[in-house]
Amino acid sequence: MKCDLLSLADLDPEQVHDLMALAIELKAELAAGGNGPVLASKSLAMVFQKPSLRTRVSFEMGMQQLGGHALYIAPAEIDLGHRESVADVARVLARYVDGIMARVYAHDDVVQLARWASVPVINGLSDLVHPCQGLTDLLTIQEKLGRLRGVHLTYVGDGNNVLHSLLYAAALTGMKLTYATPAGYDPLPEVVSKASDLATATGATICAERDAKRAVRGTDVIYTDTWTSMGQEAEAAERRHVFPAYQVNDDLLSAAGSQAVVMHCLPAHRGEEITDAVADGERSWLFDQAENRLHAQKAVLVKLLRG
Ligand code: CP
Ligand code: NVA
Numbered sequence: 001m002k003c004d005l006l007s008l009a010d011l012d013p014e015q016v017h018d019l020m021a022l023a024i025e026l027k028a029e030l031a032a033g034g035n036g037p038v039l040a041s042k043s044l045a046m047v048f049q050k051p052s053l054r055t056r057v058s059f060e061m062g063m064q065q066l067g068g069h070a071l072y073i074a075p076a077e078i079d080l081g082h083r084e085s086v087a088d089v090a091r092v093l094a095r096y097v098d099g100i101m102a103r104v105y106a107h108d109d110v111v112q113l114a115r116w117a118s119v120p121v122i123n124g125l126s127d128l129v130h131p132c133q134g135l136t137d138l139l140t141i142q143e144k145l146g147r148l149r150g151v152h153l154t155y156v157g158d159g160n161n162v163l164h165s166l167l168y169a170a171a172l173t174g175m176k177l178t179y180a181t182p183a184g185y186d187p188l189p190e191v192v193s194k195a196s197d198l199a200t201a202t203g204a205t206i207c208a209e210r211d212a213k214r215a216v217r218g219t220d221v222i223y224t225d226t227w228t229s230m231g232q233e234a235e236a237a238e239r240r241h242v243f244p245a246y247q248v249n250d251d252l253l254s255a256a257g258s259q260a261v262v263m264h265c266l267p268a269h270r271g272e273e274i275t276d277a278v279a280d281g282e283r284s285w286l287f288d289q290a291e292n293r294l295h296a297q298k299a300v301l302v303k304l305l306r307g
Contacts, residue, residue: 005132039066050075087112090113131168152177262274
């Protein structure tokens with residue numbers, strides 16, 4: 001039976017652990033001279049409704065490094081759900097390729113792609129979640145700190161798709177996640193509730209805060225993301241008024257303590273959610289984190305496409 005990756009909430013702790021282990025193995029293998037062609041003759045269609053740098057390039061290079069092929073399909077080309085229904089696109093693509101990665105607005109579009117495609121579907125970001133980012137973030141923390149269980153991560157900013165996936169990621173691995181979001185910009189209650197359910201099996205804790213400085217005190221990792229996600233551009237001016245108290249800057253880092261490091265899924269809006277000094281500072285993991293998109297997703301590709 002085919003397997004999809006639509007949300008980390010669909011995985012169990014063992015599956016997450018196995019993906020991390022495989023990502024670490026593939027990364028080491030690449031560094032030692034290259035990966036074997038385990039996806040030779042396999043192809044991945046990459047359907048985009050939104051722009052991308054990391055997702056597009058890391059999936060394409062990942063497929064190439066594993067001996068397979070990736071096909072980029074720009075937003076205007078398929079015009080998912082407008083030129084042709086999602087169900088028809090899924091059934092047609094599945095006749096040509098071995099897997100589909102899709103970046104969509106409505107999460108239900110990726111759910112429908114998975115329902116109608118006879119090949120695995122990977123969510124490359126929807127308005128609801130960003131599972132490939134969440135796996136990457138786990139890989140980065142595991143690599144840098146040598147563990148996940150008990151690590152305290154504090155997310156500061158908008159309660160968006162990236163926070164939703166971090167909630168599931170933390171819950172599945174026994175982390176301590178605190179989020180500080182302004183009123184009206186909290187993560188969806190159903191996501192928090194689902195993450196809390198998952199957390200009971202691992203001992204993870206989830207804590208909500210309003211005050212960013214209080215939230216980061218003593219934390220291991222400060223994480224932030226854009227104040228205005230793709231699709232919310234009309235709210236950008238209003239959001240710029242709401243979020244300044246949630247900027248990750250030197251002042252916030254001082255409130256956290258000298259152990260704290262900084263993560264951001266990128267793209268960064270420098271001067272908004274993060275300052276140049278922090279993004280380019282000694283405690284920034286931003287570019288190692290971006291690199292890990294490649295390694296984490298290669299593990300997903302091998303698990304889902306190798307057959
Ligand atoms: N973090 C991330 O998904 O980046 P892109 O939007 O550039 O793919
Ligand atoms: N929350 C952001 C993440 C970008 C990778 C967005 O959805 O635009």
